[in-house]
Amino acid sequence: MPDDDVRRTRPSQLDQIPDRDPEETAEWRASLAAVTKAAGPHRAAYLMSRTLESAADTGTGVPALPTLLETPYINTIPTAAEPAYPGDEALEARITAWNRWNAAAMVTRGSKLGLGGHIATFASAAWLYETGFQHFFRGKEGGSGDQLYLQGHASPGIYARAFLDGRLSEAQLDRFRQEAGGDGLPSYPHPRRLPWLWEFPTVSMGLGPLSAIYQARFNRYLEHRGIKDTSDSHVWAFLGDGEMDEPESTAALALAGREGLDNLTFVINCNLQRLDGPVRPNFKIVQELEAQFRAAGWNVVKALWGAAWDEVLAQDFDGSLLKRLGEVPDAQFQTYATRDAAYVREHFFGADQALRTIGAGLSDAKVLELFQTSRAGHEPRKVYAAYRAAVEHKGSPTVILAQTVKGYTLGAGFESRNANHQMKKLTGAQFRTMRDLLELPIPDSALAADLVPYWHPGENSPEMRYLRERRAALGGPAPARKVVAKPLPMPADKPFKALEQGSGSQEIATTMAFVRLVKDLMREKETGRRWVPVVPDEARTFGMESLFPSAGLYSPKGQTYDPVDRDQLLYYKESKDGQILNEGITEAGSLADFTAAATAYATHGEPMIPFYIFYSMFGFQRTADQFWALADQLGRGFVVGATAGRTTMTGEGLQHADGHSHLIASTNPAAVSYDPAFAYEVAVIVREGLRRMYGPQAEDVFYYLTVYNEPKVQPAMPAGVEEGILKGLYRYQRAEDAAQVKQDAPRAQLLASGTAIHWALETQKLLAEEWGVAADVWSAPSWTELRRDALECDAARLHGEERVPYVTRALAGAPGPVVAFSDWMRAVPDQIAPWVEQDWTSVGTDGFGLSDTREAARRHFGVDPQSLVVQTLAALARRGDIKPETVKEAAERYGL
Numbered sequence: 001m002p003d004d005d006v007r008r009t010r011p012s013q014l015d016q017i018p019d020r021d022p023e024e025t026a027e028w029r030a031s032l033a034a035v036t037k038a039a040g041p042h043r044a045a046y047l048m049s050r051t052l053e054s055a056a057d058t059g060t061g062v063p064a065l066p067t068l069l070e071t072p073y074i075n076t077i078p079t080a081a082e083p084a085y086p087g088d089e090a091l092e093a094r095i096t097a098w099n100r101w102n103a104a105a106m107v108t109r110g111s112k113l114g115l116g117g118h119i120a121t122f123a124s125a126a127w128l129y130e131t132g133f134q135h136f137f138r139g140k141e142g143g144s145g146d147q148l149y150l151q152g153h154a155s156p157g158i159y160a161r162a163f164l165d166g167r168l169s170e171a172q173l174d175r176f177r178q179e180a181g182g183d184g185l186p187s188y189p190h191p192r193r194l195p196w197l198w199e200f201p202t203v204s205m206g207l208g209p210l211s212a213i214y215q216a217r218f219n220r221y222l223e224h225r226g227i228k229d230t231s232d233s234h235v236w237a238f239l240g241d242g243e244m245d246e247p248e249s250t251a252a253l254a255l256a257g258r259e260g261l262d263n264l265t266f267v268i269n270c271n272l273q274r275l276d277g278p279v280r281p282n283f284k285i286v287q288e289l290e291a292q293f294r295a296a297g298w299n300v301v302k303a304l305w306g307a308a309w310d311e312v313l314a315q316d317f318d319g320s321l322l323k324r325l326g327e328v329p330d331a332q333f334q335t336y337a338t339r340d341a342a343y344v345r346e347h348f349f350g351a352d353q354a355l356r357t358i359g360a361g362l363s364d365a366k367v368l369e370l371f372q373t374s375r376a377g378h379e380p381r382k383v384y385a386a387y388r389a390a391v392e393h394k395g396s397p398t399v400i401l402a403q404t405v406k407g408y409t410l411g412a413g414f415e416s417r418n419a420n421h422q423m424k425k426l427t428g429a430q431f432r433t434m435r436d437l438l439e440l441p442i443p444d445s446a447l448a449a450d451l452v453p454y455w456h457p458g459e460n461s462p463e464m465r466y467l468r469e470r471r472a473a474l475g476g477p478a479p480a481r482k483v484v485a486k487p488l489p490m491p492a493d494k495p496f497k498a499l500e501q502g503s504g505s506q507e508i509a510t511t512m513a514f515v516r517l518v519k520d521l522m523r524e525k526e527t528g529r530r531w532v533p534v535v536p537d538e539a540r541t542f543g544m545e546s547l548f549p550s551a552g553l554y555s556p557k558g559q560t561y562d563p564v565d566r567d568q569l570l571y572y573k574e575s576k577d578g579q580i581l582n583e584g585i586t587e588a589g590s591l592a593d594f595t596a597a598a599t600a601y602a603t604h605g606e607p608m609i610p611f612y613i614f615y616s617m618f619g620f621q622r623t624a625d626q627f628w629a630l631a632d633q634l635g636r637g638f639v640v641g642a643t644a645g646r647t648t649m650t651g652e653g654l655q656h657a658d659g660h661s662h663l664i665a666s667t668n669p670a671a672v673s674y675d676p677a678f679a680y681e682v683a684v685i686v687r688e689g690l691r692r693m694y695g696p697q698a699e700d701v702f703y704y705l706t707v708y709n710e711p712k713v714q715p716a717m718p719a720g721v722e723e724g725i726l727k728g729l730y731r732y733q734r735a736e737d738a739a740q741v742k743q744d745a746p747r748a749q750l751l752a753s754g755t756a757i758h759w760a761l762e763t764q765k766l767l768a769e770e771w772g773v774a775a776d777v778w779s780a781p782s783w784t785e786l787r788r789d790a791l792e793c794d795a796a797r798l799h800g801e802e803r804v805p806y807v808t809r810a811l812a813g814a815p816g817p818v819v820a821f822s823d824w825m826r827a828v829p830d831q832i833a834p835w836v837e838q839d840w841t842s843v844g845t846d847g848f849g850l851s852d853t854r855e856a857a858r859r860h861f862g863v864d865p866q867s868l869v870v871q872t873l874a875a876l877a878r879r880g881d882i883k884p885e886t887v888k889e890a891a892e893r894y895g896l
Contacts, residue, residue: 011081016074016313017322069291073284073325075376076302079310082385087134089380091466095164096130097438098457100409102160104434105452106173108425112451115177117187119426120407122157124271124377125238128402129157131383132236132267134467136391139476144230144604147219148479149212149237151269152188152203158479159185162197163454165467165477170454191481192632192700199481199603201632204625206246209266211592211629212237213252215603216264216397218596221554225529225577228606234391235264241285242274250292252589256397257297259556264397265390266293269377270304271406272330281331286401293399303386304403306374308366312358320354336371337405338412340364344371377404409437428452483602488527488609488694490687495520499683502716510707510755511642512543513679513714517686518611519547522579527694532597532610532637533580536590542613542642544580545570552578587618591626598635598702607694610637616649617641617658620665620704631670634700636693638686644675644706645823646845647857648755657849657857659825665704666784666831673704673784675822676725677732677757680717681781682707684725708755708823710854727789727806728782732757735774738764745774746881747816748872749838751829753780756822759858762865767872771890773882775872776814780822780829787831805835817841817875821863841875843868866894 019025036044052068100123107117122129129150138145150158159176162168168185175184179193186193188203200215202208212235219230243249256264270286272279279285290300305313316322328348336344341364348371349359359367376382383402390398411430426434431452435442446453457463471477495517503513522528539545552575559574583590590612596603597610612619619641620627627639643649646659665673672689676682682705689703724730729751735741738761748767752760760777767773780786790805797803811818817839820829826844833840845861858864862871870890876882890896 011078013071013074013076013078015078015080016310017072017319018314018317020317069294070287071290071300071302072322073287073304074302074309074313074322075304075382076300077382077385077389079307082381083388085381085384087380087384087470088466091463092130092134092380094457095134095463095467096126097440098164098455098463099130099157099160100126100438101434101440101442102163102173102454103156104410104426104431105454106159106176107156108431109174109451110176110178111425113178117156117177118153119156119410121151121153121240121269121271122155123408123410124404124406125151125154125269126157126408127378127380127383128238128267128269128404129154129161131380131387133161133478134470135384136234136387136474137236137478138232138234138474139471139478140480140482141476143475144219144228144233145475145478145480146233147199147212147215147235147603149200149202149208149215149235150189150479151208151238151240151243152205153240154238155186155188155203158189158197162477164456164464165471166459167197167477173454189479190632191634195481195483195634197479197481199479199633201629204629205240205243206248207626207629209237209239209243209246209249210252210588211595212266213256213261213264213397214589214592215596216261217255217259218593218600219263219604220259220261220556221581222600222604222606224554224556225579227529227608228604230263230604233263233604237264237266239266239268240274241268241270241272241289242279244268244285244289245274245279248588250296251586252592253293253296253298255589260395261397262394265387266298266397266399268399268401269404270401271377271404272334273406278331278334280329282329284326284330286403287326289399289401297396299390299393299396299398300401301386301389301398302401303376303382304401305376306379306382308369308374312362312370315358315361318354320352321358324348324351324355333371341367344368373405373408375403375405375408377402378408409434411437426452481602482605484605485696485698486601486605486607487696487698488530488607488690490690490695491521491524491527495524496683496687499679499714500717503679503714505713507711507713508679509709509711510676510679510682510714511709512711514613514640514642514682514686514705514707515543515546517683519550521686522547522551527609529579530607530609531579532593532608534590534593534597534610534612535580535582536587536614536618537582537584538613538615538642539580539582541615544613547580549573551580553580553582554578587614587622588626590614591619591623591630594637594639595626595630595633595635598630598637599633601636601698602634607698608637609690609694611640612637613640613642616643616652616656617661620661621658624664624668627665627668627671630702631668634670635702636698636700637702638689639671639702639704641704641706643709645708645755646825646849647823647854647861647863648708648710650854650857651851652849653851654848657845659823659845659849660828662706662784662824662828666787666828670701671704671784672701672782674728674782675706675753675824676781677752677754677779678717679714681725681779684717684722685781688726706754710755710758712755712758724810725779725781726785727810728784728786729778729780729807729810731776731810732779733761733764733777735764735768735776738777739768741768741774742772745772746876748773748775748876749778749811749814749816749818750775750868750872751778751780751818751820753783753822753824753829756863759821759863759865759868763868763872766865766869771869771873771882771886773872773876775816780820783822783829783831786835790832790835807832808835808837811836811838814838816881817872817879819843819868819872819875821868821871823863839875839879841871843871862896867896870894870896 601607821843
């Protein structure tokens with residue numbers, strides 16, 4: 001343990017506060033050091049705890065143990081302890097000024113068209129970004145670089161910088177929020193819209209923080225599994241203090257702390273304002289966040305006050321100033337930033353005599369500087385010190401709480417105003433004020449036109465030479481998304497053939513069929529190690545425990561205990577190079593894992609094959625917003641809704657019985673959705689998914705499959721059905737192949753997906769044997785893909801191209817009405833109704849789920865075979881193919 005002299009030289013947050021009796025302080029410190037040396041650190045800690053308890057009991061103003069998570073409302077790093085600044089502050093100030101100007105100009109020019117945009121966020125955070133771009137953020141030349149999760153509302157500033165460094169033109173800036181022509185700039189970070197620049201979508205608030213944590217964790221996963229050295233990659237997440245109210249923002253803080261993700265830094269821009277007003281009007285958001293992050297095991301660096309506060313804090317001999325800073329609520333600080341010096345003297349310094357004395361020694365200009373401009377987030381030396389402390393800290397993630405003024409440099413009409421999030425443009429007078437404040441060489445004549453001009457210092461200017469040198473030293477431009485094609489070889493046919501041959505007399509569920517397939521694929525020599533199983537604590541439910549000892553569950557600490565089931569064949573095995581990500585009960589965390597793996601082909605140049613398998617509806621229903629972000633980020637992989645269907649899970653009931661996820665998935669343009677009926681369909685779909693997502697012409701889609709926990713004999717694959725499986729519809733069994741039917745028998749077409757194919761086959765049999773009706777059974781593995789093909793055909797016809805939808809062609813000439821059904825609500829098969837030329841009837845499981853046997857649940861929803869017989873007879877009766885009395889007779893016979 002270091003001696004007391006060494007510890008005394010360590011920079012402390014309290015160094016900013018004068019010590020009126022240094023000798024007494026030294027004696028207390030020496031006493032603690034002596035106890036530690038004589039009796040050990042545990043005894044010293046016990047004595048300190050007892051002392052703090054006594055202080056609380058006697059009312060002494062010492063924080064009680066639970067509030068030790070909060071430190072004083074001052075900077076963590078004193079000015080005297082700040083490292084030397086390595087850059088040219090004057091040049092960086094001019095570069096930052098140009099970015100501020102062009103960001104404001106871009107949004108203002110766009111507002112002429114009524115397109116809007118946000119100015120105030122970047123204005124407050126400009127130095128938080130610029131310091132990173134000049135000294136910390138690594139580019140992708142020669143490696144993965146850093147991963148930057150940039151605050152969505154600050155995007156104008158990022159575009160302004162890309163314009164300055166030559167990656168965007170004035171014409172492109174003028175197409176901000178004008179994307180219909182194909183060459184505009186998206187409003188926020190959208191990789192799908194601007195894939196060479198944006199790497200992560202972050203404007204769906206709360207998802208950025210969650211994704212950043214799992215990205216940092218996945219970086220470690222890649223390194224520990226020997227796939228890529230990511231030790232030089234750092235994840236930076238830029239967030240708003242108001243954004244931290246989203247539950248997703250803090251959902252995984254404990255994970256980051258528990259696993260010691262020191263490759264991760266959160267930078268929270270604490271401008272104390274959210275969209276409508278103060279974040280914590282009557283409280284202090286910085287202190288709240290500090291306690292929350294410290295409790296989760298994070299290193300916290302507070303960068304609150306600028307250098308102007310140093311001399312004022314040095315006069316605080318009795319702690320009155322420190323106390324006052326800690327008790328003033330955030331909304332009052334915002335008011336101080338907008339009022340005159342007299343108001344601040346009365347309401348801040350007038351709180352007690354000691355403060356009045358301090359205030360009396362300050363000029364009006366100094367008072368205004370303290371409360372209007374001197375925030376640490378606006379001073380590059382303060383920001384650099386905080387960032388340096390973050391990247392040098394080891395053992396835990398770091399959060400930087402940087403205090404700023406929202407709308408800084410935009411003038412009195414913007415700064416710290418409640419409405420500044422909705423303020424979309426500056427007036428000509430405001431631009432002139434901004435120009436003068438930033439000392440930009442823009443003449444008045446250039447500001448006379450209706451549109452304020454963009455400005456560039458020139459390609460050979462000192463600013464541009466400096467900017468290029470700094471980015472070259474850091475590995476190229478940032479942010480940047482870089483994709484180098486790296487197709488994966490297709491697996492051998494053997495794993496797929498096993499499912500295509502059927503299960504013989506053995507009954508297996510399609511969930512188990514999928515797991516067996518993936519288990520075999522994970523043994524593939526070339527691609528097996530690239531599979532990333534992601535499970536939210538339901539692996540045993542899905543029959544995946546067989547993967548535990550072979551693939552292992554990933555843990556950065558390995559297995560530090562003797563597992564209770566160590567003597568069993570399928571024991572719970574954790575390892576540092578484990579392949580399975582078992583996340584516990586968090587679908588949001590599991591999907592964040594999946595997203596990091598699904599985009600590793602771009603982030604790290606390493607294509608991974610994630611499959612995220614979740615329970616029933618607790619995937620798309622619970623995390624649909626994340627699936628949208630996954631699509632925006634161009635993720636690839638397999639999403640598996642296991643134990644699917646509204647009637648297939650016996651006994652689980654309303655909140656578990658899924659009848660609508662396919663409808664939710666159909667709204668996501670990147671989701672290729674299938675509801676396979678048989679194991680061989682699973683095999684065909686997975687093989688095609690691997691080709692489309694990981695082959696030479698890789699597509700930016702992800703596959704969603706629903707599989708069931710209902711054991712059934714799996715048939716062998718009929719010849720020639722592959723195209724129909726992938727397109728979404730094929731005839732599985734003709735009426736004549738199932739039973740003897742008369743040549744002139746009434747005919748019908750039964751379309752079914754997933755486990756409903758078995759109801760269809762029973763319905764086919766009952767219709768033939770009891771009612772003399774000949775019905776063909778069709779398997780419809782994807783209602784959504786059929787609809788998408790039909791929509792494309794409709795669009796093509798509008799342009800003069802004659803194209804007939806596949807579903808229309810497949811059913812062409814099929815006699816009788818079509819009855820479509822599944823274990824989903826009717827709206828799922830109804831997607832294709834407009835393109836079916838036959839009379840259409842759909843049957844589904846609309847309504848809430850319930851607990852009962854499968855048979856009883858299906859009778860309740862009217863999807864059991866007997867109910868489907870009646871529905872088919874009713875469809876025939878409406879056409880006049882049978883007598884109406886037959887329908888009534890059937891209903892009475894089956895007790896409906």
